[in-house]
Amino acid sequence: MHTTYGQEEPDVLSFRHAVPKTVLLLLSVGAIPAAEEVDRTAGGLAVLLDRLTPEGLKALGVSPDALKPDGRELAEKILRPLAEGRGPLKPEQVEGEAKKWAASKDRLEALLKHRVSLLGGYPEQDLGKPIDWFRAPSGDLQWPTHLSRHYWLKPLACAWRATRDPKYSGAVIEVLLDWTRRTPLGAKDLQWGAKKSAGEGLPATAEGYFKGYCDGPWTSLSAHARVDYWSELLQLVWDAPQMTNANAAVLLESLVGDHRAMMLNHDRWGTANQFIAIAASLIRLSFWYPDFKDVAQAEKVGWERAMRFATAQVYPDGSMAECSPNYAVGSLMRLFDLLVEGQARGRAIPEGLKERVRLGMRYFVLLSDPAGRLPRIAKGREPARGQVRQINAIFGDPDAAWYASEGRESRPPATLCQLFPWAGHAVLRSGWDAQATWLFFEPGPRGSGHHDQAQLNVQLIANGEWLLTDPGYFSYSSAGEDGRMSAYLKTSAAHNVALVDGEGQLSCAPGVRMGPNEKPGEYAWSDTGEACSVSGAYAYGFGKGGGIKVTHRRRVTYDKKRDAFEIADTFEGAGKHRIDLHWQCPPKAKVTTGESSATIAMPRAQLELAFEAPRKPELTVHQGEKTPLRGWFSETYGKLEPAPTIRLSIEGDLPLTVTSRLRIERRAAK
Missing domain, CATH: 2.70.98.70 (Beta-galactosidase; Chain A, domain 5)
Incomplete structure (x- = not known):
């Protein structure tokens, strides 16, 4: 019988921010309470508009001077295409998840009250109002790191799509804006590393860690995670009444400005799964937000990094530099997803990338234990059948087909x-x-x-x-x-x-x-x-x-x-x-x-x-x-x-x- 070690009554370390007493007026239709904080919307529209390509500006349909903070042009022209096929979620995914989460009333009510469960090892945590972004159950600083990535908001965004109740969309946008205001680059309660710039014209940035820990809200890994998760959330709540130009500008400027710079400046080459994850998000910024000037260069760098990963971190025999198969199979899936997405969007795929994906797939097949699980190094011990099934759809390898089908197809490997x-x-x-x-x-x-x-x-x-x-x-x-x-x-x-x-x-x-x-x-x-x-x-x-x-x-x-x-x-x-x-x-x-x-x-x-x-x-x-x-x-x-x-x-x-x-x-x- 399993026991939970040291967590029956978690010791919660709380490091709350002092909040300056400047009122930010949220220009929205929904009921979002005002927060006491520095006004980050001041000049936000102007800064964001300066990042748009001429085609992007033209698509707004109004002159920059006529763009009002409480208008919806950014939602209609920049965010709506995410929901029309450009974004990270497929329409069938949206429909299925929206129905599922709309029926989870208890979970939704808990999230509305800022009660959150993360990582599977701790009881539900009450974050309070305002949210305590530094809450660390049992001193586990990975918990607030994951809190700052905001994937836990997805049920609320899905509930908005299913019910059109603005309390759900309002809660999502409120939390994102609250985090953006209270955890900016340079936040004093974080530990900041050395500033780096990846190239001329790119502002230098330092990664922001929780003190005494190897990760935090403003590492390039967390920036990558928010690019992916925020884009899903924006696709789901793009048409919410709270998605005004002012609010959309704060979030978009953060993504194509601070987040892009952080990922370009800090590639995390020494940790394979993080390196390829960051490379993928640089590419997807261009997939999802093509109306901005700087994303094409970010995509170019992302493909260069993806190919560097494929040739140096996926070895010629298919094994991988990432020691843990748990993380290695996830890294290979990122490479595969880029291959599929890039081809679907008409991109030229770097030579050799596809072959390394095939070799990596075979490595996981031949490594698997009698129950189909991958060996555990540090973490993991889960089967990779689902991942192999997806990859093998474009290769048709008989060994992979046998493994993915649990022996129902083909024959077992000869090796x-x-x-x-x-x-x-x-x-x-x-x-x-x-x-x-x-x-x-x-x-x-x-x-x-x-x-x-x-x-x-x-x-x-x-x-x-x-x-x-x-x-x-x-x-x-x-x-x-x-x-x-x-x-x-x-x-x-x-x-x-x-x-x-x-x-x-x-x-x-x-x-x-x-x-x-x-x-x-x-x-x-x-x-x-x-x-x-x-x-x-x-x-x-x-x-x-x-x-x-x-x-x-x-x-x-x-x-x-x-x-x-x-x-x-x-x-x-x-x-x-x-x-x-x-x-x-x-x-x-x-x-x-x-x-x-x-x-x-x-x-x-x-x-x-x-x-x-x-x-x-x-x-x-x-x-x-x-x-x-x-x-x-x-x-x-x-x-x-x-x-x-x-x-x-x-x-x-x-x-x-x-x-x-x-x-x-x-x-x-x-």
Whole structure:
């Protein structure tokens, strides 16, 4: 049974803004209460009109001098085309979602009262009036980061489309304007990085983070998210009575001005999924708002970045620089969506982009476990069938068709064991049926993006049971017990790797920034038909700055006939060291240990581990311990439960080798 760790009574950190006492008159027909804040509509129309192309100005149908703040020309000429086929949502999407959300009365009433639930791991939060944009349940600053992206307003916008009740559209526009007024570029309560400009004539901008956190309302990642989500909202409420020229100008100026500049100036190359997301939003600014002068250049830069991503972050073997398949498959879908949207809008697609999408699709097919899920690195463990189905519609790959249809179409892939040398990922499997044995091995460096400190980690499934697990990703929090647990689950101690003298791995070599691999790795891959073997090495040292100069080499061999594995761990260095090898078990596992053996028992499969070492090791089992943290597992965000960790400890002079022999016993389901 799952328990919620540390969140029954969330500790809410609230950092409220001081609001200057200048009244902003909202020129609207609907009932939007006035807010005490600096008037951002002053001159807003003039600034926005200066950004329009001559064709855009002409389309308004009135001279700039005749444009009134309470008029609706911007809604009719700039926003209406979003609803007529230009925007992000298809008409059938709008109709279906509008009906669905109009029937969700309780959810709508909660949102009208500023009660919001985000990320799935916390109770509904009362944001107050005015909204507390810095509210952080349990110190989790990812929560207000997501709050500032405003996707949670979509049910209200859909309710407007279904009911035409102006209270719904008014609430959406009120919240967007409130955020724009109270969280501008340079807001004093944020932590601002170094200013950068991507080119001549582009104003320099600094990213705005929550203090002590890696993200916030004014990073280029958040800017990308708002370009996408605001455009959906504007498509849904374009014809609302509150969408006056004055209000539309504030939102449009923010999108094509501040948001565009932030995304151009800060590309986030070091985090693959963020880089391609920002590139896609730069392109879509031109798709959705072609009447503005600067969006064509933004689109050009976006396509250049998309192709850079396709060639450097999607490797030649289809594997990806983004370590976590959870984020990698999302990144590939962004590339695919750009391919489809670009072709539909008559754009010339960069040469080679389509082929990298195909290769990436095959990577996810061949990586999948017997239930069709992707391996979990940092996050994830969900199937990619829906994504593969969409991509394969333009490729017709038989392996992808079999995977996406859950075996109803085509035939299973001929390949069983597979190495992806660019990312350094290996899959060893007995077959493609749901009861097959499947081992995922990560001998490669961490690449870019989301990761954990667990190079050489293994995960094992047999007969439908997860026998050696990944611990998951509990929370984004960096404060208190939740923050401590979140940090622990990323460490070597929580994975199926080794500690040396009680210390874990580094993410990358000291002094080196993470990024895409420049060439494939050497992993001594061998597949004879009867056995398959693959090796890797972690060589960055252990502990702070890699100060413990020990190299860990791991060789995994799969005996296909016996359905058994041998894992040889060799530690090289000078002097005497303590080695702790960890084996992370699922929460429901029954674990027993002998002198040099251990058993992990699940209802449908049992894993027997026999250890061979130069001297007798010490075997212990740790579960749900808090000082120090040992033996924890998070199935989904915000959920935590104790889970057994087998710890093999041995001390001696290096080099030292520990060999673990893994035998699987299948059981009939009870």
